[in-house]
Amino acid sequence: MKIGILGAGQLGRMLALAGYPLDFDFVFLDPATEACAAPLGEHIHADYQDERALAEFCVAVDIATYEFENVPAKTAEFVAGRIPLLPAPVALTVGQDRLSEKQLFDKLKIPVPRYMPVATREALELAVKNVGLPAVLKTRRLGYDGKGQAVLRKPEDLDAAWGRLGGQPLILEAFVPFQRELSCLAVRGKGGEMRFYPVVENVHRDGILRVAIPQASDPLQAEAEDYARRVVEHLGYVGVLAFEFFVADGRLLANEIAPRVHNSGHWSIEGAVCSQFENHLRAIAGLPLGDTGLRGHSAMVNFIGDAPANEALAAIPGVHIHHYGKTPKPQRKVGHATVTAASAEELAQRVAIVSQLADSVGD
Amino acid sequence: MKIGILGAGQLGRMLALAGYPLDFDFVFLDPATEACAAPLGEHIHADYQDERALAEFCVAVDIATYEFENVPAKTAEFVAGRIPLLPAPVALTVGQDRLSEKQLFDKLKIPVPRYMPVATREALELAVKNVGLPAVLKTRRLGYDGKGQAVLRKPEDLDAAWGRLGGQPLILEAFVPFQRELSCLAVRGKGGEMRFYPVVENVHRDGILRVAIPQASDPLQAEAEDYARRVVEHLGYVGVLAFEFFVADGRLLANEIAPRVHNSGHWSIEGAVCSQFENHLRAIAGLPLGDTGLRGHSAMVNFIGDAPANEALAAIPGVHIHHYGKTPKPQRKVGHATVTAASAEELAQRVAIVSQLADSVGD
Structure with missing residues (x-):
């Protein structure tokens, strides 16, 4: 079985190392020139929006998966329309947006820290009133490893945080004093x-x-x-x-x-x-x-x-x-x-x- | 570090799977078209006697090893003359000939079953007298997985065994009734x-x-x-x-x-x-x-x-x-x-x- 992986970073590399013994072969699609999984399979070196490359990818493999959560929705749809893409793209859609993720948790009655979406500077004031301080202002999309986040400890922190992150969809989450x-x-x-x-x-x-x-x-x-x-x-x-x-x-x-x-x-x-x-x-x-x-x-x-x-x-x-x-x-x-x-x-x-x-x- | 492997069978494949996590890369030299380690590294598809390919192999890697014991002596010498080849070729020389292997065991006072080299049909008679029956007649070189062997149980078995294996350097070994x-x-x-x-x-x-x-x-x-x-x-x-x-x-x-x-x-x-x-x-x-x-x-x-x-x-x-x-x-x-x-x-x-x-x- 030939498995296609969107992304060729370390997770793709470790998937391939685990997969060869199971008799799987691998094709990676990744725009990076230094894609560290590439030596362990075929590497289609192209953008995730490149439909010709995506079509080539889909023809080359039996099933596909991904090794990062920010696969563009259109890319996932394109692939899933041609070959089995697992996990199904809905998981990407939910996970790519911190707000829809939190809403899913609410719906499934899974406890979450207090949160509020923030679209404008005024909404940030309101959110701070509701959520309280300290809190963490986060971009709704594309954050990882602590990127796209600002901790708000006192009201004076709002301006700097807004200056850095404002202008894109945000979410304010209560800072959890976790053990x-x-x-x-x-x-x-x-x-x-x-x-x-x-x-x-x-x-x-x-x-x-x-x-x-x-x-x-x-x-x-x-x-x-x-x-x-x-x-x-x-x-x-x-x-x-x-x-x-x-x-x-x-x-x-x-x-x-x-x-x-x-x-x-x-x-x-x-x-x-x-x-x-x-x-x-x-x-x-x-x-x-x-x-x-x-x-x-x-x-x-x-x-x-x-x-x-x-x-x-x-x-x-x-x-x-x-x-x-x-x-x-x-x-x-x-x-x-x-x-x-x-x-x-x-x-x-x-x-x-x-x-x-x-x-x-x-x- | 780039490691060259002479041979690209399953042992080369498993060496590569173990080696990527250590930050090693792999180049294989193997004449087989269906070399199963090939997807896990660069594959130089050439005979072991092909000195141009061997030279390319030596330039491409930092050190070399082998995954089978029948690497031709000249190939091993060629590689060892240019880059570190480990284990050193002497191990190949000893292991490729069942007689020199037995002689090494004797020299190191490691007990071995009775044995005698066999070059002619007459020598086989003599060897049977010395070693006794049952015994196993084996080619001195290139035997593996039971290939190039004949079990002699009674004097009448000698003709058939000689007919099948005679004409190349042989060794007769006492059959060991092992537990x-x-x-x-x-x-x-x-x-x-x-x-x-x-x-x-x-x-x-x-x-x-x-x-x-x-x-x-x-x-x-x-x-x-x-x-x-x-x-x-x-x-x-x-x-x-x-x-x-x-x-x-x-x-x-x-x-x-x-x-x-x-x-x-x-x-x-x-x-x-x-x-x-x-x-x-x-x-x-x-x-x-x-x-x-x-x-x-x-x-x-x-x-x-x-x-x-x-x-x-x-x-x-x-x-x-x-x-x-x-x-x-x-x-x-x-x-x-x-x-x-x-x-x-x-x-x-x-x-x-x-x-x-x-x-x-x-x-």
Whole structure:
């Protein structure tokens, strides 16, 4: 089976690495010249709006998927009109707009932080009155890794935030004084079969994920699965979906969903029986889903900006190196390590060592 | 780092899958049109004797290795004269000739079955007198998976065996009434660092490996490591070497070595902390070696001739599918499954199920 992937970044690369053993081949469509998945398949080097390239892509593959959520709606429609595109484009539509995403959560009775859409400077004043301060002003579209966001702590912050973000559709969200950030990775097969990975505790810095640690038996596992189930069933979703939550006062508040494999699930390559990448492929190819259970203790440390030398990483027991083949650049995710260990204590020690290494070369 | 691999079969394919996460890129040289590693790197499609292609190969890569032991000596010399070729060609020279291999074992005081070189029909008579019957007549070169062998049980078998194999350098080996077949995978780094995987119990049928099960604490582990250590140290070997043994009367008898990653180590992708493929790459790239320890219970089942359908395999918990992207053909290794389980009993059950599936479609 030949699988087409819209996007050829690290997620596409890791999908391909998981897919060859299943006898899949890969075609990527990506406008980037330095597309890091390209060595692992055929690369159609074109814009997502290029209908001739999209037609070529559709002829070349049996089914298609995507590795980023900002696939233009017209691109998704074009592809889905010709070949099976999974997850179905509706997941893109919902996830691309923070407002429609929040409205979906409301509809599915999933708790969310207070929010209000903001179109004008006046609407921002009103939203601050309703939502309260501190709050976070976000663009409704195209934000990721903390980009397109401004924290409002006091009324005087509004002008600067508006100056930076105003003029596009925005949303104001109450700032959640969270104790933890959790994500839940769900996978749903074509026949409706569903599996959930153990919830992951995520540590961000500067809006970028740094460390992700799967939780063997988190008290919020059932609640997270319940909310994730509501979303994937409502969307008739096929594939892996990531659901990010805040934990405040011991309960989950929905933050956002990503209709794709997710950075907070990279530990699953070594830390789960079947990785998120393989399970996404199994789902869209119509295969039985794989076991999402843990294999011992594991965690993931991101390499941001640059990665430590292989010599240093390979010397640490239980460390699995994952470079993405990308040129180092500030704030860029260039790789990660999955850290495995025999106990929680050993894991914590190794994560500390790898994090220190990552910080010493990255940003 | 760009790594060149002589050969682009399934071993090259699995080396590349293990190598991309370490930031390595791959160039393969292989005369086959259907070279199954080709989609995972650049493929120089040429004969091993083609010096122009070999020169191109040497310019394209930083270091080189090989994935099969029958690399022509002149090819190895050509490459080793231009770039680092690891393991060093001496390992090829020794391993390509069953007689020199046996003589090396003798020299290193590693027990071997009785043997005698056979050049003529008369020499065969003499060898049978010395070695005894039953015995196995083998070509000294180019034998694999039971090819180029004839079992002699009674004096009348000599004519047929000579008729089939005579006219090329042969060796007669005593038939060992073994209780088990074991292999030991050793890896040695550039600085002499050495690691050994747990010994593997191998089950062959029709001369082809069918099932390989790593042994958590085999009483012969230390003896196997001792013998493997003698060989890799004597050869100044860098990379993974496989050493196959017979177990007779509770002791090891050397069968043969393979200067490369080996079919009996495929379980290590999921069953060891660091796979044989990653450790081979770490060794030749000069990185610290990875942990060869087990991750729970695992075993490998080969797919010979054809592979069961993904739908059936993916439905069995703990089964990891590895297709090689090869066209089905009698006796051809087209894939394998690593079976993982929580206990030895569960492992045995799952191996039985997968073996039955494999037998139902393969040969």
